[in-house]
Amino acid sequence: MDFQSARRVVLQLLGTTAPADVPALLNWMRTTRDFDEFTHDNNDIMLKNIADDLRKCLPVEAVLCSEHLALQEIRQQPEPTVHVDAFLYDEDFIDTLCEEGKMSRNYCTVCGSHRTAPLGFISHSFSLTELKFIYHHVLPDLSGKVLVDVGSRLGTVLYGGYLYSSAVQLCGVELNGQFCQLQEMIIKKYQFGDRIKVLHADICTQSSLLQTADVIVMNNVFEYFLTEAQxxxxxxYIIHNVRKQGSLLVTVPSLQESLMGLQINVQLSSWVEEIPLSLDVYSQRDIDQEALQQIHLYKVL
Ligand SMILES: C[S@@+](CC[C@H](N)C(=O)[O-])C[C@H]1O[C@@H](n2cnc3c(N)ncnc32)[C@H](O)[C@@H]1O
Structure with missing residues (x-):
C-alpha cells in the first residue's frame, strides 16, 4: 500500500471509531512506543550516516595525538592492543578493512614469520547495539528527564538518546576540545540542537549539572584518560554530587571494578543500589553478549 492509500485507511479508521474514544486513540498514537519497531530502522540509518561523517574526520584508530595518556595506556596493555571505535566500525566493517589490508585482527608473534595471535581491541565508544540495549532495555521511559554523558567523546550516547529516547535534555561533558567540535558539527548537521548540548569542560567543574541530572552515563570514562590520583x-567528586534520590547511573564497567584500587572514601552500598539487567531479549540473536554484560545500572539511594 502506498502512502496516500495508507493515509486514507488511517483516516477512515478514525472516522469509524466511536467519537468518545477518538481523543484517547489520538493520544495513544502521539505517545505510544508501539510504533518504535517501524521507526527504529530510520534511526539506525541515521546513526550509521553519523558514523560515516565522523570516520571522514578521524584517523582509522580514532584516537587523537593530543590523547597522550590514552595512547600510552593502549601501548601498556599486557597483549598487543589497538583502539577500534565500536560506533565507527562494526564487525562487518572491520572484516572489509581487514580484507583490504587496512586493518588486522592479528599480530605477528615472531617477526617475519606467519605465526600470529589475535590482537586485543579496545573501544572508546558504545556500539550501535550497546546504545540500543541501553535506551530500549536498560533505561525506563525518559520523558521529561535530563541525561548527562560524562566524557561524551564522539557524542554517540547523545545521538542515541535523541533518536531512541524521549529525554528532554541530553548533555555531554567532554574534556577534549577537538571532540567537542566534532559533536557540534554533527548536532548542527542533523539539527539535534533542540535537545542536545555539549560542554567543553572537566566534569569536576559541573556540580549543579550532576546534582540535577536524572540519568548519568559513564562509559570507561576515566580509566584510559586520567592518572590514578586524578x-x-x-x-x-561524582560520588559527592550525584545524590538526587532515584537518579540512575549507567556504567561500564561496574562501579566496583572502576573504583578498585583507588582511594575512595565511600561505601558503595550507602550510595547506590545495583539494578540487575536481563539479556534475555538477545538470547536468540547473534549479538556480542560479553559487551552487554559490561553494562551496569544503579539507582541512587
Ligand atoms: C571512553 S570515552 C566515552 C565515550 C562516550 N561516552 C561513549 O560511551 O561512547 C571517555 C571520554 O571521557 C573523556 N573524559 C575523561 N575524563 C574526563 C573529565 N574529567 N571530564 C570530562 N570528560 C572526560 C575523555 O576525553 C574521553 O573522550
Whole structure:
C-alpha cells in the first residue's frame, strides 16, 4: 500500500471509531512506543550516516595525538592492543578493512614469520547495539528527564538518546576540545540542537549539572584518560554530587571494578543500589553478549 492509500485507511479508521474514544486513540498514537519497531530502522540509518561523517574526520584508530595518556595506556596493555571505535566500525566493517589490508585482527608473534595471535581491541565508544540495549532495555521511559554523558567523546550516547529516547535534555561533558567540535558539527548537521548540548569542560567543574541530572552515563570514562590520583579525585567528586534520590547511573564497567584500587572514601552500598539487567531479549540473536554484560545500572539511594 502506498502512502496516500495508507493515509486514507488511517483516516477512515478514525472516522469509524466511536467519537468518545477518538481523543484517547489520538493520544495513544502521539505517545505510544508501539510504533518504535517501524521507526527504529530510520534511526539506525541515521546513526550509521553519523558514523560515516565522523570516520571522514578521524584517523582509522580514532584516537587523537593530543590523547597522550590514552595512547600510552593502549601501548601498556599486557597483549598487543589497538583502539577500534565500536560506533565507527562494526564487525562487518572491520572484516572489509581487514580484507583490504587496512586493518588486522592479528599480530605477528615472531617477526617475519606467519605465526600470529589475535590482537586485543579496545573501544572508546558504545556500539550501535550497546546504545540500543541501553535506551530500549536498560533505561525506563525518559520523558521529561535530563541525561548527562560524562566524557561524551564522539557524542554517540547523545545521538542515541535523541533518536531512541524521549529525554528532554541530553548533555555531554567532554574534556577534549577537538571532540567537542566534532559533536557540534554533527548536532548542527542533523539539527539535534533542540535537545542536545555539549560542554567543553572537566566534569569536576559541573556540580549543579550532576546534582540535577536524572540519568548519568559513564562509559570507561576515566580509566584510559586520567592518572590514578586524578581518577580517585574525579570519582570522589561524582560520588559527592550525584545524590538526587532515584537518579540512575549507567556504567561500564561496574562501579566496583572502576573504583578498585583507588582511594575512595565511600561505601558503595550507602550510595547506590545495583539494578540487575536481563539479556534475555538477545538470547536468540547473534549479538556480542560479553559487551552487554559490561553494562551496569544503579539507582541512587
Ligand atoms: C571512553 S570515552 C566515552 C565515550 C562516550 N561516552 C561513549 O560511551 O561512547 C571517555 C571520554 O571521557 C573523556 N573524559 C575523561 N575524563 C574526563 C573529565 N574529567 N571530564 C570530562 N570528560 C572526560 C575523555 O576525553 C574521553 O573522550
Amino acid at each position: 581518577q580517585a579525585s574525579a570519582w570522589n
